[in-house]
Amino acid sequence: MYKKGKTHVQVKGLNQERTINNIVKKIKIYNYNRLEHNLCEFEVDYKNHKLLCKMLSDAGLEVTALSHFGLHSNFKKLAYSYGIVVALVFCSIFYCLQYAFVLKINVFGLDKKTSNEIVNFVDKNLNSRLKNSIDTKKIEVKVKDSFEEVSSISVAIVGQSLIININEAVLPDEMKEGEPIISQYDGIITDINLVQGTLLVDVGDIVQKGDILVEPYIIDAEGEKRVVTPKAEIYADIWFSGIENHYNHYFLTERTGRKKTKSEIYIGNLLLYSNASSQPYTEFEIEESKVCMTKNNILPLYRKMITYYETSTKEIEEDFFDVKEQIIEKARKKVLIFLHKNEIIKEENYTIREEDGFHQVEVVMTVNRNIGG
């Protein structure tokens, strides 16, 4: 693009040479081209186009086309595009006006919940969103006074955001608000060692899972309630039980070890191929697995594997007293699952319930454990 603007002119008329000779005395002509004997086109500097038009008019030549190009003329064209100019002016004014306001409040250094609380607090305490009327020092003091979590704070206006940087206060455990200590098991309390909080139970009390043992507050010397993190070791005898059933007469089904496998190929849910024959065994168990053979949905091919395991059923007659120890041991193992490693079993007993051809063994173990959580 030409830095200086140029004007392209097309001129119609006779005896153009004389006029051109007159014109070049005052104006420089570029790219003169004779199109026809009475038609020519050429370019002049944009600044001279009015003078050129006057000279052509005086000489009786007709200007058939006139166009401007180059940076200068483009700027001038823009200046006469009133719509764009008004829009630009309007946008500039709007930008300048809105730039004087704070649009966003950002809090850094705290978790989302507390940050939102601080944003709401600051938003309520701002008299105006106008930057000039915001006193950052005042905001710092107000936030620090209102939020215990805030150790140090700096407030700054950056662009159109109010940036609040906060260092979180690390409170000692004793000063933290806490949840009450809740019993994790059913049991009888045997020993209590309270460190902090208000105790709601005593030695010998029977507690259930979910009962509150220690409340997270204390009453100070002035009779005021102070919130604290409860701390206590509360030991209780708790018990666990396991049940094992035994039938004197029952049927036992076992796999014989023989098996047969059958494959089926599906496209979607449509069966394409199967090598299945009739059921190979009279008594059997089935295991099935379906695997997608392709890694896309264009051709959804699946292979289904069906395995038949031959089984046999035996009728078992077994006297409870012949296997009593094994049944008790099985019930015992069911209880031991709930115990911690190397935990001392305080007491252990079992009960046997007997009905017609049926025995139920229940093993109960008692341990002493800290139920304070």
Next chain:
Amino acid sequence: MFNFFDELKKKSTNSELLSNFNVVNMSGRLMYVEGHQGLTVLSTQMIAFKVKKGRFVVEGEELKLSELTENTMIIQGKIVKAELF
């Protein structure tokens, strides 16, 4: 300032050269003219102009004036013939 034509004129003893016109033809595609005194014919086949004590005619094809001032011009196009009458 160095002037190509002035330097050439210094080499010559003919004083008439000093007050005449100058023409440079470059490869038959571009012609620079200095000291013309007005156009007489302007077309794509012929450009003629007055010079001191005569008339200069340039013939060719697709001729056009890429620049024209009161006493200089640059002619572009296929220049076939240049004659002084």
